[in-house]
Amino acid sequence: MRSANTDSKKKSRVTINDVAHASGMSSATVSRVLSGYEFVKESTRNRVMEAVEQLGYVASLPARSLAGGRSRTIGLLVPNLDVGYVGTITQGIDRALSNANCDLVLYTSHHQPSKESYYVNTIANGITEGLLLVAPQFASTYLDMLREHDFPYVLIDQADATGNSSIVEATNYQGAYDATRYLCKLGHTRIAFIMGALNVFSAVERLRGYKAALADCVVPLRQELILEGDYQQLGGYRAAKHVLDNVDPPPTAIFASNDISAFGAMDAAREHGLSIPDDISIIGFDDIPQASLVYPKLTTVRQPLEQMGQAAAEMLVERIVDPSRPPQRVTLATQLVIRDSCAPPRLQASEGRQRFSETGGSLSTTD
Amino acid sequence: MRSANTDSKKKSRVTINDVAHASGMSSATVSRVLSGYEFVKESTRNRVMEAVEQLGYVASLPARSLAGGRSRTIGLLVPNLDVGYVGTITQGIDRALSNANCDLVLYTSHHQPSKESYYVNTIANGITEGLLLVAPQFASTYLDMLREHDFPYVLIDQADATGNSSIVEATNYQGAYDATRYLCKLGHTRIAFIMGALNVFSAVERLRGYKAALADCVVPLRQELILEGDYQQLGGYRAAKHVLDNVDPPPTAIFASNDISAFGAMDAAREHGLSIPDDISIIGFDDIPQASLVYPKLTTVRQPLEQMGQAAAEMLVERIVDPSRPPQRVTLATQLVIRDSCAPPRLQASEGRQRFSETGGSLSTTD
DNA sequence: CTGAAAGCGCTAACAA
DNA sequence: TTGTTAGCGCTTTCAG
Numbered sequence: 001m002r003s004a005n006t007d008s009k010k011k012s013r014v015t016i017n018d019v020a021h022a023s024g025m026s027s028a029t030v031s032r033v034l035s036g037y038e039f040v041k042e043s044t045r046n047r048v049m050e051a052v053e054q055l056g057y058v059a060s061l062p063a064r065s066l067a068g069g070r071s072r073t074i075g076l077l078v079p080n081l082d083v084g085y086v087g088t089i090t091q092g093i094d095r096a097l098s099n100a101n102c103d104l105v106l107y108t109s110h111h112q113p114s115k116e117s118y119y120v121n122t123i124a125n126g127i128t129e130g131l132l133l134v135a136p137q138f139a140s141t142y143l144d145m146l147r148e149h150d151f152p153y154v155l156i157d158q159a160d161a162t163g164n165s166s167i168v169e170a171t172n173y174q175g176a177y178d179a180t181r182y183l184c185k186l187g188h189t190r191i192a193f194i195m196g197a198l199n200v201f202s203a204v205e206r207l208r209g210y211k212a213a214l215a216d217c218v219v220p221l222r223q224e225l226i227l228e229g230d231y232q233q234l235g236g237y238r239a240a241k242h243v244l245d246n247v248d249p250p251p252t253a254i255f256a257s258n259d260i261s262a263f264g265a266m267d268a269a270r271e272h273g274l275s276i277p278d279d280i281s282i283i284g285f286d287d288i289p290q291a292s293l294v295y296p297k298l299t300t301v302r303q304p305l306e307q308m309g310q311a312a313a314e315m316l317v318e319r320i321v322d323p324s325r326p327p328q329r330v331t332l333a334t335q336l337v338i339r340d341s342c343a344p345p346r347l348q349a350s351e352g353r354q355r356f357s358e359t360g361g362s363l364s365t366t367d
Numbered sequence: 368m369r370s371a372n373t374d375s376k377k378k379s380r381v382t383i384n385d386v387a388h389a390s391g392m393s394s395a396t397v398s399r400v401l402s403g404y405e406f407v408k409e410s411t412r413n414r415v416m417e418a419v420e421q422l423g424y425v426a427s428l429p430a431r432s433l434a435g436g437r438s439r440t441i442g443l444l445v446p447n448l449d450v451g452y453v454g455t456i457t458q459g460i461d462r463a464l465s466n467a468n469c470d471l472v473l474y475t476s477h478h479q480p481s482k483e484s485y486y487v488n489t490i491a492n493g494i495t496e497g498l499l500l501v502a503p504q505f506a507s508t509y510l511d512m513l514r515e516h517d518f519p520y521v522l523i524d525q526a527d528a529t530g531n532s533s534i535v536e537a538t539n540y541q542g543a544y545d546a547t548r549y550l551c552k553l554g555h556t557r558i559a560f561i562m563g564a565l566n567v568f569s570a571v572e573r574l575r576g577y578k579a580a581l582a583d584c585v586v587p588l589r590q591e592l593i594l595e596g597d598y599q600q601l602g603g604y605r606a607a608k609h610v611l612d613n614v615d616p617p618p619t620a621i622f623a624s625n626d627i628s629a630f631g632a633m634d635a636a637r638e639h640g641l642s643i644p645d646d647i648s649i650i651g652f653d654d655i656p657q658a659s660l661v662y663p664k665l666t667t668v669r670q671p672l673e674q675m676g677q678a679a680a681e682m683l684v685e686r687i688v689d690p691s692r693p694p695q696r697v698t699l700a701t702q703l704v705i706r707d708s709c710a711p712p713r714l715q716a717s718e719g720r721q722r723f724s725e726t727g728g729s730l731s732t733t734d
Numbered sequence: 735c736t737g738a739a740a741g742c743g744c745t746a747a748c749a750a
Numbered sequence: 751t752t753g754t755t756a757g758c759g760c761t762t763t764c765a766g
Contacts, residue, residue, distance in 0.1 A: 013493075015743055026753045031745060039751060060493040062432035063743030066758045071429070073472070073494070081458045083450030083656055091448045094475050105440070106471045108461050126380075126427040126759085127440070127494060263660075289450055293630075295662030382759055393737045398761055406735060430759030433742045493743085 014057045023051035034059065035069065065126055072100075074316060075128040077107045077119055079135055084260065084288035085305065089134055089156060092309025100317045102129075113138045120146065130316045132156060137199045152319040154312045157303075159201035166319060166327040168312040172202045175301040175334030176209025177216075179255055179283050182299075182336055184217035187344045188253040188281065191219070194229040194239045194265060196257035203231070206257050206285060225251055229261050236264025244272045252280060252345035259284035259291045259300055266294065266341075277343035287337050296340035304332045381424045389418035401426065402436065432493055439467075441683060442495040444474045444486055446502055451627065451655035452672065456501055456523060459676025467684045469496075480505045487513065497683045499523060499676075504566045519686040521679045524670075526568035533686060533694040535679040539569045542668040542701030543576025546622055546650050549666075549703055551584035554711045555620040555648065558586070561596040561606045561632060563624035570598070573624050573652060592618055596628050603631025611639045619647060619712035626651035626658045626667055633661065633708075644710035654704055663707035671699045 196203030262284030563570030629651030
């Protein structure tokens with residue numbers, strides 16, 4: 001009468017031993033059937049499961065982890081919880097993980113380097129079997145450590161200079177190239193570019209794509225049209241406001257490195273009394289859910305966010321199950337989504353005609 | 368040479384014993400300083416902390432939990448990961464939890480009753496110290512169990528018939544009342560109402576508010592204008608399409624139980640060739656971030672989602688720290704946010720004048 | 735103020 | 751195929 005909690009009036013957890021007693025087996029056997037061990041007699045397996053059901057037994061994760069079993073819990077480090085980008089990726093992760101029967105611990109770095117590395121360090125606190133890193137900004141700080149400890153992780157939308165990480169990303173260069181070329185083909189020759197946070201690989205790739213497309217379309221690259229940004233709405237607003245205020249002639253189109261900063265650019269354009277897309281075209285990157293909600297609907301480069309999350313989670317689980325798997329790099333295709341925020345530039349007096357002919361030749365070439 | 372990992376070439380976790388050795392203390396003492404125990408000599412505390420730093424020691428969560436310590440991890444059960452409602456609440460939770468130095472495990476029920484209760488049951492797996500339930504739909508199924516086990520939890524945006532739960536909610540009744548009355552005052556007399564999922568308390572409260580406002584404004588309640596909905600965009604679309612197709616005369620305004628279904632209603636209205644707000648007014652509830660992004664900007668009832676999340680998380684932490692605290696109910700105020708999706712009804716031929724006078728009296732009365 | 739020792743609930747050899 | 755027996759790393763009496 002002192003073993004299982006047959007006496008006490010309330011709680012006190014049902015342990016594997018209770019199940020063992022109830023089923024007349026040892027705890028080791030119970031553990032075996034619970035972990036799906038192959039060589040257990042069918043009848044014992046049934047007896048055990050019955051007892052499990054009957055007692056409403058739920059394994060203790062801490063105990064299991066401590067003893068070296070799988071916690072089926074993985075960590076997700078995100079820069080923030082903004083709806084849109086992170087949320088969409090997370091949905092994909094959630095789907096994959098629920099298939100893999102794993103839970104998710106959420107760590108938010110709030111863009112702070114200290115928090116980011118703190119979490120990664122602390123994350124090896126043992127509850128988590130692997131780590132998903134969404135666009136980490138200071139990865140170089142701790143990636144080595146993770147590898148030294150053979151701790152499984154996958155980078156989402158971020159590169160690793162050493163080439164030793166599993167990565168899921170999209171064709172950032174190509175996407176930016178496509179967006180820029182689309183604008184060029186529309187006839188724009190003064191296309192401003194709002195950069196992303198340059199410590200994120202995607203941001204530099206997109207910049208590269210922008211430059212390359214300009215070159216291929218024989219549109220001169222103008223330094224004053226390349227603006228600093230940080231992937232945030234306010235940053236986009238400031239950048240756009242800056243060009244609109246200070247550069248003359250002003251751009252007829254703005255390519256923002258992500259949708260969020262495109263929204264900021266839209267704010268600035270409107271504040272300037274400019275109508276979109278008649279007075280100025282704006283194009284984004286990501287195609288977050290909000291992109292088709294804003295007015296006018298944002299033309300943008302679609303990044304398969306959800307798929308990226310899903311792929312990353314699947315890769316991580318594979319690596320956890322089989323640590324010998326080599327790191328893998330998956331690159332998913334982006335796609336230009338044409339909506340309502342871009343139009344040919346308004347032909348202005350003298351300038352218009354002139355510009356048009358200036359780039360006319362290249363247009364047919366690049367098409 | 369076999370104790371601490373002085374020999375092995377790689378990983379193998381730094382344990383509390385390593386710290387103990389390094390600092391010349393026992394593991395018990397190390398544990399004491401780490402858990403902030405008061406009666407430790409200042410000098411030993413320093414010695415220990417030094418060793419901790421030096422070795423880069425991070426406590427093992429599983430071990431700590433198993434041994435009865437705090438895991439500083441709380442569970443969050445959400446119906447889904449849609450950006451907007453859940454995301455905003457989560458931001459508030461994240462803030463509070465990061466202040467309280469706690470981590471978050473995310474459980475998504477995907478609106479499935481089985482998953483919902485499965486998680487709640489399983490959640491007592493020991494890793495989590497408490498549970499935050501966002502608009503759970505089948506809470507009655509397992510709330511008793513949670514209470515029996517003295518497992519701390521807080522309901523967000525959901526009621527508990529027994530009155531024994533800690534709850535954070537908004538003034539759903541009043542918010543719906545305000546929205547409806549606003550529409551009435553604008554002159555609408557045919558106001559459709561798209562209900563929410565009625566197994567969520569907020570949905571029935573909002574319906575009550577709608578009816579009460581109608582009554583107070585002496586606007587007749589018409590059953591055919593009360594539509595089924597489920598808080599989803601598609602549901603809102605279908606409901607709106609249904610009234611617009613089948614009810615004659617059609618409503619001049621639609622009050623959707625939440626913003627998401629309002630978006631669906633907007634889709635349906637536009638599909639009908641109706642212009643918002645000229646031909647039909649639409650009002651929502653929640654004020655999720657997207658509400659001010661859509662075109663026209665949605666007039667809605669603001670629910671302080673982020674604050675709700677924050678308050679709930681704080682309450683939960685308090686209850687974890689001091690389990691003797693009685694359950695608490697916090698009700699935050701909603702607020703009507705007037706944007707661009709509502710206008711006075713178009714006065715139609717004979718009908719217009721007539722209707723207007725019909726309710727004219729009540730308008731001044733209720734104001 | 736600090737140390738010794740007994741587990742927390744589970745898994746993983748190692749036997750049987 | 752199943753049982754025995756060590757721990758996993760930490761907290762917590764109970765002594766000192």
